[in-house]
Amino acid sequence: MSDDVFETLSRVEAEERDVVLPRFDVRDAWALGSRMREAAAAAALPIVIGIALGEARVFHAALPGSSADNDGWLDRKARVARRYGRSSYGVGLAFRAAGRDFDTDGRLDTSLYAAHGGVFPITIIGVGVVGTVGVSGLPQADDHAFVVSHLREYAATL
Incomplete structure (x- = not known):
């Protein structure tokens, strides 16, 4: 297993802990x-x-x-984020860090779930996860980074 997977997972876990909002509607x-x-x-x-x-x-x-395929990917990644209460990228990385493959070891229908980067949970302080924000169309790390940067920037305005 590459050290990059563990380093990236650690960074993503920190983002999941740190990017929280006081409210969101x-x-x-x-x-x-x-x-x-x-x-x-x-x-x-x-x-x-x-x-x-x-x-x-x-x-x-x-x-x-963009295309309808991107909508399909967005929906599949959002289902992962909702189910696990964390970023779709973080879920995929956690499986890889454990030496597992989400598509086979996740035991979910891969036509409905995709643990690829791009969807991030909307977490409200003192409440928990209330929704998701995501994109699809770039490589998964870029999808994830785009969402996190914008969500972090928006959180700073609240």
């Missing part, structure tokens, strides 16, 4: 999603962006170059 979803969409458009990123509160999709945007 549909107005916040619109504000955060709009910021993410503007940044993605400015960088010409071919991604889809999705934010959910519980099971309700409260923000969605598809940028040029």
Whole structure:
């Protein structure tokens, strides 16, 4: 097992602990999603962006170059984040760090679940996970980094 997996997992676990919000509702979803969409458009990123509160999709945007496949990946990654209460990237890394493969050892339908980077839990201080924010269309580490940077930046405004 590569040391990179353990180092990356440690960093992602720290992000999961540290990127928490005092509140988050549909107005916040619109504000955060709009910021993410503007940044993605400015960088010409071919991604889809999705934010959910519980099971309700409260923000969605598809940028040029993205496709329905990206929506499918976003949905599969969001199911992982909701099920495990942590980032989809963190789940995949934890399986790899344990010498396991999510697709076979996770015992979940891989047409519905994907432990790849790009979806992060929306966690409210004193409440817990209330939703997810994610993107799909870039390599998984880049999807994850885009979401975390924007969620961290938005949290600083609250």
